Amino acid sequence: MTVIFSKKCEYGLQAVLYLAANMQEDVVRVDVIAQALNIPKEFVSKILQSLREHGIIESKKGKTGGFSLAKAPSQIRLIEIVEAIDGLGIFNSCVLGFPNCNPEHPCPVHDKWGKLRTEAYKMLSEETLDKFKERTLDKIRSISTSDN
Amino acid sequence: MTVIFSKKCEYGLQAVLYLAANMQEDVVRVDVIAQALNIPKEFVSKILQSLREHGIIESKKGKTGGFSLAKAPSQIRLIEIVEAIDGLGIFNSCVLGFPNCNPEHPCPVHDKWGKLRTEAYKMLSEETLDKFKERTLDKIRSISTSDN
DNA sequence: TTTTAATCGGATAAAAAATTCTGAAAATAA
DNA sequence: TTATTTTCAGAATTTTTTATCCGATTAAAA
Numbered sequence: 001m002t003v004i005f006s007k008k009c010e011y012g013l014q015a016v017l018y019l020a021a022n023m024q025e026d027v028v029r030v031d032v033i034a035q036a037l038n039i040p041k042e043f044v045s046k047i048l049q050s051l052r053e054h055g056i057i058e059s060k061k062g063k064t065g066g067f068s069l070a071k072a073p074s075q076i077r078l079i080e081i082v083e084a085i086d087g088l089g090i091f092n093s094c095v096l097g098f099p100n101c102n103p104e105h106p107c108p109v110h111d112k113w114g115k116l117r118t119e120a121y122k123m124l125s126e127e128t129l130d131k132f133k134e135r136t137l138d139k140i141r142s143i144s145t146s147d148n
Numbered sequence: 149m150t151v152i153f154s155k156k157c158e159y160g161l162q163a164v165l166y167l168a169a170n171m172q173e174d175v176v177r178v179d180v181i182a183q184a185l186n187i188p189k190e191f192v193s194k195i196l197q198s199l200r201e202h203g204i205i206e207s208k209k210g211k212t213g214g215f216s217l218a219k220a221p222s223q224i225r226l227i228e229i230v231e232a233i234d235g236l237g238i239f240n241s242c243v244l245g246f247p248n249c250n251p252e253h254p255c256p257v258h259d260k261w262g263k264l265r266t267e268a269y270k271m272l273s274e275e276t277l278d279k280f281k282e283r284t285l286d287k288i289r290s291i292s293t294s295d296n
Numbered sequence: 297t298t299t300t301a302a303t304c305g306g307a308t309a310a311a312a313a314a315t316t317c318t319g320a321a322a323a324t325a326a
Numbered sequence: 327t328t329a330t331t332t333t334c335a336g337a338a339t340t341t342t343t344t345a346t347c348c349g350a351t352t353a354a355a356a
Contacts, residue, residue: 003238003245004152007314010245017172017244017256022251030334038247042217042316049334062323065332078257096165097151097158098287103292109226112271116264121258122159132256139246145182155344177302190346197304210353213302 011039013045016081017073020073020129021136022095027059027066034092036140047085054084082124091121157233159187160195164229167205168221168277169284175207175214184288195233202232221277230272239269 005013014037022028030048034041041132048067051057058070069076085107094101103110151158152287165272170176178196182189195276196215206218217224230236242249251258 003241004243005245006291007245010243012242015245031332040315042191043314046315052333059322059333061321061333062332064324065322067333074217093151095152096161097153098162099291100295101287105287106283108283109271109275110283112275113268116268116271119267120261121327123257123264127257127260127334134253135256139249139253143247179302188345192346193303193346194305200303207303208353209303209351211301212350212354215303 019134029066079124177214209237
């Protein structure tokens with residue numbers, strides 16, 4: 001089985017959504033995020049570090065340390081997180097895996113798939129984190145009540 | 149980076165498209181397919197074996213052996229190959245990786261992504277192999293003229 | 297009947313992705 | 327200043343995916 005985004009990317013998106021939904025906190029510790037999302041602490045830690053290098057979030061070291069968004073939620077788009085972690089390759093590579101798939105040498109589903117891909121890209125580019133606060137809080141609540 | 153389908157699935161789709169585009173041949177040898185598509189012979193061989201087990205293609209052993217479609221191209225849909233190899237999980241799992249993503253506990257992008265996913269599924273379910281013959285032949289020609 | 301050329305099937309190897317470990321560095325609080 | 331608690335950085339490990347190898351089986355041709 002395969003997925004659209006790598007696990008790294010999924011976790012990164014979840015973690016950033018979490019931070020956006022908890023803006024009232026100064027910073028959030030990685031173990032708090034990991035527990036809320038039920039994902040490995042050390043792994044999400046690595047992902048958060050790389051998102052910091054990409055300027056999407058920022059960190060504070062030492063006691064009272066943790067992570068927070070580097071910009072206002074309304075200034076962060078989902079596509080930025082995807083680009084930082086998985087890159088944008090998915091939006092210009094052939095869905096059938098053919099090499100050099102382009103308008104000159106299109107694969108059999110080039111046009112139809114291209115349309116869907118463009119819509120997906122558009123959606124991720126238009127949506128900013130501030131739109132998701134309530135839905136994220138709801139979703140996170142459903143995680144902690146259902147598991148383990 | 150990630151892709152929609154696994155490499156196995158991509159190769160499987162390519163190989164079946166190749167068989168559909170070469171219906172005039174009784175059977176096609178796996179090394180011919182592998183060379184035409186520029187993919188590892190032993191790997192595509194394994195994939196073809198599994199597609200045979202799923203009843204999508206059939207094989208003939210021994211000298212003059214090879215692979216051919218098990219049904220008419222107009223009776224084979226792209227989604228069948230995807231289902232046989234990667235399964236349909238991608239069409240009902242959460243794009244953000246959240247567990248139990250459903251209408252009761254939707255993730256932040258549940259509705260918008262669900263729409264795209266449904267369109268993708270629909271496209272793969274409607275398209276049958278007979279629609280692709282010319283485009284596949286074109287594409288395969290462009291592979292052998294461009295590489296190595 | 298023997299040789300040849302193909303798929304089959306199971307094991308193995310290599311590469312990539314996901315995860316964990318370890319210890320250092322930073323910053324607060326005692 | 328020292329103890330504590332956090333992120334940071336890089337290495338090591340595990341798991342999954344991708345790819346290869348090899349001997350057996352099958353069937354046509356010599």
